Amino acid sequence: MIDTLNHQFGIPGAVTVSEGNGGLPKVVLTHASGSSCEVYLHGVHISSWKTPSGDELFFLSRESWWQNDKPIRGGIPVVFPQFGGRGPLPAHGFARTSEWQLLCSGVLDNGIVNCDLQITETAETLAIWPHRFALGLRVMLDAHALTVGAQVINTGEQPFDFQIALHTYFQVADITKTAVAGLQRTTYIDTLQENARIVESRPEIRFAAETDSVYPNAPDALRIEDGGNGRTVAIDKVDMPDVVVWNPWIAKSQRMPDFGDDEYLRMVCVETGAIETKPVLAPGEKWEGDTTFTVE
Numbered sequence: 001m002i003d004t005l006n007h008q009f010g011i012p013g014a015v016t017v018s019e020g021n022g023g024l025p026k027v028v029l030t031h032a033s034g035s036s037c038e039v040y041l042h043g044v045h046i047s048s049w050k051t052p053s054g055d056e057l058f059f060l061s062r063e064s065w066w067q068n069d070k071p072i073r074g075g076i077p078v079v080f081p082q083f084g085g086r087g088p089l090p091a092h093g094f095a096r097t098s099e100w101q102l103l104c105s106g107v108l109d110n111g112i113v114n115c116d117l118q119i120t121e122t123a124e125t126l127a128i129w130p131h132r133f134a135l136g137l138r139v140m141l142d143a144h145a146l147t148v149g150a151q152v153i154n155t156g157e158q159p160f161d162f163q164i165a166l167h168t169y170f171q172v173a174d175i176t177k178t179a180v181a182g183l184q185r186t187t188y189i190d191t192l193q194e195n196a197r198i199v200e201s202r203p204e205i206r207f208a209a210e211t212d213s214v215y216p217n218a219p220d221a222l223r224i225e226d227g228g229n230g231r232t233v234a235i236d237k238v239d240m241p242d243v244v245v246w247n248p249w250i251a252k253s254q255r256m257p258d259f260g261d262d263e264y265l266r267m268v269c270v271e272t273g274a275i276e277t278k279p280v281l282a283p284g285e286k287w288e289g290d291t292t293f294t295v296e
């Protein structure tokens, strides 16, 4: 299969399809600057995003599973059609454990390297979520930026609502020297305090305990200050109203079998999507949203 995909979608020096961890197929995008990213067909999981000098910007657990019925721990798990345990489906829905189809790859005139992937309903998804849909993801790699665009189309006969998120794990040198900026004055839901609604008073969110906060209708421009690496990642979202900030800290890290006990020290999740405000699609309607990550 990999040779066939490479023949169909490979572009010398820009796009290759190869065997990744666990024998799972992955698409590797390489920009002329030297930046790169890796997208597993399993869960359309972007597992790596590197700067032109080869610095890894995404966190990937050393304990991650690499098997078809489990999500990959790190990078960008795609959450759809349910966020967390907010419904009857498996946590975070089925998109991140589905096998995605590679639709196209290319290099734009401006040098951006891109690929499009998609999943549609299957007998398995219809059995737990009775809706026909097309969920597309477009990955666009530039020298210092990565844009991930999501698209949901209702291809059935009945309206449906859904939740969707890019559950992005960022690698940081030291969580105690890391801050998330841009959420001040936003009211957030603290899932660790019985979903208390609290106005964010901090210009910079810092970490000294488990953090699991949902910011509905958050500002579209955020920043992760990775003080330990002397690096900033800017996050710019369009039509993804909500943000989640998460670090499992010590106890939860110890409860996650696919996450090292000490790995909370080197990661932070800043997630973008539509969670609190569920989009509703009538038959034939389309939802689109995207997030751009820029390393500075």
Ligand code: TA6
Binding pocket: 071, 084, 091, 092, 167, 212, 244, 246, 269, 271
């Ligand atoms: O986005 C935060 C969160 O909902 C946390 O509550 C935690 O459960 C995390 O997602 C990871 O969920 P997972 O199902 O991937 O272990």
